[in-house]
Amino acid sequence: MTTVEIPLTTRKDWSSDQEVKWCPGCGDYSILAAVQMLMPDLGVRRENTVFVSGIGCAARFPYYMSTYGLHSIHGRAPAIATGLSTTRPDLDVWVVSGDGDSLSIGGNHLIHALRRNVNLNILMFNNQIYGLTKGQYSPTSEEGKITKSTPFGSLDHPFNPVSLAIGAEATFVARTHDMDRAHMQEMFRRAHAHKGASFVEVYQNCNVFNDGAFEGITAKDNRAEMLINLVHGEPIRFGADLQHGVVQQSNGALEIVDVASVGLDKVLIHDEHREDPALSFALSRLSSGPTMPTPMGVFRDVQRSEYGESMTAQVEATKAKRGDGDLAALLRSNSFWTVD
Amino acid sequence: MTTRHTEQLDRVVIRFAGDSGDGMQLTGDRFTATSATLGNDLATFPDFPAEIRAPAGTLAGVSAFQVAISDHEISTPGDSPTVLVAMNPAGLKANMAVMERGTTLIINADAFDERSLTKAGYAENPLTDGSLNQYTVYEVPMTSITQAAGKEAGVKPRDAERSKNFFALGLVSWLYTRPTDATLEWIHAKFGGKPQVEDANTRAFRAGYDFGETAELFDARYEVRPSTFEPGDYVNVSGNTALSWGLIAAASISKLPMFLGSYPITPASDILHELSKRKEFGIRTFQAEDEIAGIGSALGAAYGGSLGITTTSGPGLALKGETLGLAVSLELPLVVVNIQRGGPSTGLPTKTEQADLLQAMYGRHGEAPVPIVAAKSPSDCFEAAIEACRIAVKYRTPVILLSDGYLGNGTEPWKLPDVTKLGTIEPNFATAPNHENADGTSVFWPYLRDEVTLARPWAPPGVAGLEHRIGGLEKADGSGNVSYDNANHEKMVHLREAKIAGIANDIPDLEVDDESGDAKLLVIGWGSTWGSIAAGVQRTRAKGEKVAQAHLRHLNPFPKNLGEVLSRYERVLVPEMNLGQLSKMLRAEYLVDAQSLSKMQGSPFRAAEIEAAIAEQLGAL
Numbered sequence: 001m002t003t004v005e006i007p008l009t010t011r012k013d014w015s016s017d018q019e020v021k022w023c024p025g026c027g028d029y030s031i032l033a034a035v036q037m038l039m040p041d042l043g044v045r046r047e048n049t050v051f052v053s054g055i056g057c058a059a060r061f062p063y064y065m066s067t068y069g070l071h072s073i074h075g076r077a078p079a080i081a082t083g084l085s086t087t088r089p090d091l092d093v094w095v096v097s098g099d100g101d102s103l104s105i106g107g108n109h110l111i112h113a114l115r116r117n118v119n120l121n122i123l124m125f126n127n128q129i130y131g132l133t134k135g136q137y138s139p140t141s142e143e144g145k146i147t148k149s150t151p152f153g154s155l156d157h158p159f160n161p162v163s164l165a166i167g168a169e170a171t172f173v174a175r176t177h178d179m180d181r182a183h184m185q186e187m188f189r190r191a192h193a194h195k196g197a198s199f200v201e202v203y204q205n206c207n208v209f210n211d212g213a214f215e216g217i218t219a220k221d222n223r224a225e226m227l228i229n230l231v232h233g234e235p236i237r238f239g240a241d242l243q244h245g246v247v248q249q250s251n252g253a254l255e256i257v258d259v260a261s262v263g264l265d266k267v268l269i270h271d272e273h274r275e276d277p278a279l280s281f282a283l284s285r286l287s288s289g290p291t292m293p294t295p296m297g298v299f300r301d302v303q304r305s306e307y308g309e310s311m312t313a314q315v316e317a318t319k320a321k322r323g324d325g326d327l328a329a330l331l332r333s334n335s336f337w338t339v340d
Numbered sequence: 341m342t343t344r345h346t347e348q349l350d351r352v353v354i355r356f357a358g359d360s361g362d363g364m365q366l367t368g369d370r371f372t373a374t375s376a377t378l379g380n381d382l383a384t385f386p387d388f389p390a391e392i393r394a395p396a397g398t399l400a401g402v403s404a405f406q407v408a409i410s411d412h413e414i415s416t417p418g419d420s421p422t423v424l425v426a427m428n429p430a431g432l433k434a435n436m437a438v439m440e441r442g443t444t445l446i447i448n449a450d451a452f453d454e455r456s457l458t459k460a461g462y463a464e465n466p467l468t469d470g471s472l473n474q475y476t477v478y479e480v481p482m483t484s485i486t487q488a489a490g491k492e493a494g495v496k497p498r499d500a501e502r503s504k505n506f507f508a509l510g511l512v513s514w515l516y517t518r519p520t521d522a523t524l525e526w527i528h529a530k531f532g533g534k535p536q537v538e539d540a541n542t543r544a545f546r547a548g549y550d551f552g553e554t555a556e557l558f559d560a561r562y563e564v565r566p567s568t569f570e571p572g573d574y575v576n577v578s579g580n581t582a583l584s585w586g587l588i589a590a591a592s593i594s595k596l597p598m599f600l601g602s603y604p605i606t607p608a609s610d611i612l613h614e615l616s617k618r619k620e621f622g623i624r625t626f627q628a629e630d631e632i633a634g635i636g637s638a639l640g641a642a643y644g645g646s647l648g649i650t651t652t653s654g655p656g657l658a659l660k661g662e663t664l665g666l667a668v669s670l671e672l673p674l675v676v677v678n679i680q681r682g683g684p685s686t687g688l689p690t691k692t693e694q695a696d697l698l699q700a701m702y703g704r705h706g707e708a709p710v711p712i713v714a715a716k717s718p719s720d721c722f723e724a725a726i727e728a729c730r731i732a733v734k735y736r737t738p739v740i741l742l743s744d745g746y747l748g749n750g751t752e753p754w755k756l757p758d759v760t761k762l763g764t765i766e767p768n769f770a771t772a773p774n775h776e777n778a779d780g781t782s783v784f785w786p787y788l789r790d791e792v793t794l795a796r797p798w799a800p801p802g803v804a805g806l807e808h809r810i811g812g813l814e815k816a817d818g819s820g821n822v823s824y825d826n827a828n829h830e831k832m833v834h835l836r837e838a839k840i841a842g843i844a845n846d847i848p849d850l851e852v853d854d855e856s857g858d859a860k861l862l863v864i865g866w867g868s869t870w871g872s873i874a875a876g877v878q879r880t881r882a883k884g885e886k887v888a889q890a891h892l893r894h895l896n897p898f899p900k901n902l903g904e905v906l907s908r909y910e911r912v913l914v915p916e917m918n919l920g921q922l923s924k925m926l927r928a929e930y931l932v933d934a935q936s937l938s939k940m941q942g943s944p945f946r947a948a949e950i951e952a953a954i955a956e957q958l959g960a961l
Contacts, residue, residue: 047804063809068801070643071811073666079633083640087599087624091801112629311624318619325621327592327759331585337377339569
């Protein structure tokens, strides 16, 4: 067997020559850096990597990667990427999106890409605000939020993106945040390794229109008490001394308790691979916003047939059965007659 | 048994009409198929409601199928039927407006009970009140004979009754001396899995045929001799099938894998169905979550190097508008098929119209020119599809292919082309960097254009050294980098416009059918009006009058000689199934006083309507 060497690359090789134009201090910079620095480790080629995006601040992402890139229209990236991924299984297709792009105008495409399990790595930067249009509330903004379009407070109940993805039959769902490069890279690496649709919510700070939205949980000093690190096969614990734990009540709901008071053996063991999504979903409901202890990591990672592969298999099976298509025969496939 | 004489007819137009659940489309289809193999020229017009099963017995629920069979070349399914087969009062009432005096009505007399008459809105029974005196009426107890035939097969009367369309088919097959073998074989192939149903349908068909033979009702049978066709293989083809096959042909001659992204919509869904069956051609079909994802996925596939296709009807085209704009900006090949129907909004889903021309032309924001190709007959959809793909691939542009419900569902005999002579479509993928930077490094510029076609390189991912980023933001001429430069934007707007306008150099001149060469009136149309216009022109010429006809395949850009053609005629008449969209374009482009003839009744022009409009124009000369 011959193996084709993947050339060694550095972050610089994955960075385009275009000036990055996000606001100074934007969380997107750290996500971009995490991706650019991760790519050399993934064992992939630039020419086989495509970033597809919709509209919004996050959607400028493809311009800054030296890969193939397609900056499309608002909300449609998953649909466009579906056509690309299913016809080009040789490519790594990443979708970069924001909370408005993915969950508002593009909600329909997101859920269908997830349930079909199209081989896409979907990174959704959630800053709980519309940034590019200068500060309106988004489908993840908290109720009562005062913005330019909600001077009396938002009436909308927000989506929980992880719950939504699990409800949409996603096979890989994770959450990370822009203050922790190593964690982001681990989540992106896992998303890339997963065959099928991977959905990663990235808590991202918009320092202009929604500054500090996640600080209460992601600032270094707050992380120990506010971030619940999910590790497959391990008890779900957090706190400076891992003193808090997640237990399942008799009615199935999850609850945060003092480990000491219930005993470590009562603490829920995290199982990413559980087919039944109920526990992953319950985990996603532990927190309804970045003011409460919030799980970070992989909620769910299960295998299901990948869409493009299934589509190709149908084509190949039909060819094997009928032989390659013959146009002249096709035209005569309905009853034809001959005039001499 | 009496022997009857057989009369020769040069042409007959039969309309089968009944309830939506009566199987009228199937009956019409079978009669057509048999006539096609007999060598008749023919044209069909399926005419059915949007509801799958509208309330039984009501006018709204009437489903009809009209077929013209002829011993000479014809271009329309006929203005007015010579025979109406009415399965119930509603089927009769809904169609009497198009039946001329002296024509024949074959009526299922069993269905004319009081309840059915009331549902159809008849105060009196037309079979007894004398209102049909000026027609040749054959009252046939179709339901009861069919039930009796079914009883022999052990079928309950209620189920047996469902075979009455086969009785009607058998009767009409006898009346027009159609052979029975093919239909019996078809029944076997279709219903062989359900022996009792096959048996009931076979018996009903035979009973209908035998009824004609034995009942002393008909004093003659009729024969329509074969038309003269050029030698070759023929099929009876619908526009949607021909269009699907044209797309497959285009994929074949371009050696591109086809990807169809589509959302079901009447009357375009049959293309999705047909292409879904043909996976041996490497076709990937994708039933998307909505119209937007239909075109989005097709565009994504095109970006990846596939022949991207999306199919829809008017409301769907409206939803695809934004992505079409993106495709214009990305300059990627894409074919958007619009099988037009009556609008606006949901409009008339199963009825035909041509009112999306201006939507195709202008239905995007910004200056977003898109080539438009239109098919003129069911079989012509094959060539039109290839042409749309050719332009899309060669010029790296979305192309809108316009057909309509009449073409999509209508059928005609088609002489099959030699598939080795369909030409080629050359994708010419980019393979290497195309620009040298000042420092001597070679780079790839995605918007560096071909000097002749102004097309940009098509560079699907996967080629090292050609990595590039494109998007909907305005791009710098050449490099393709995002550019908000004022002068660059104006230049790009002009370049995109010039690229599409330049396609005029790559399409044939408009041909004019002007027998004598000195006609003063030109009738010009586009799309499915071709058959009606041709028939109207023929009628005019038969009266010794002069009139020229031309038909546009390309609506954007127009053929180069169109302005000159229009200037040759004193008057120009533009029949369209809309409020005058082409005539508006001709007026705007060529300052010609084009006269519009409009029809928006969900059905094609009748030849007589065209003839009358021509006479009016000639009278004004």
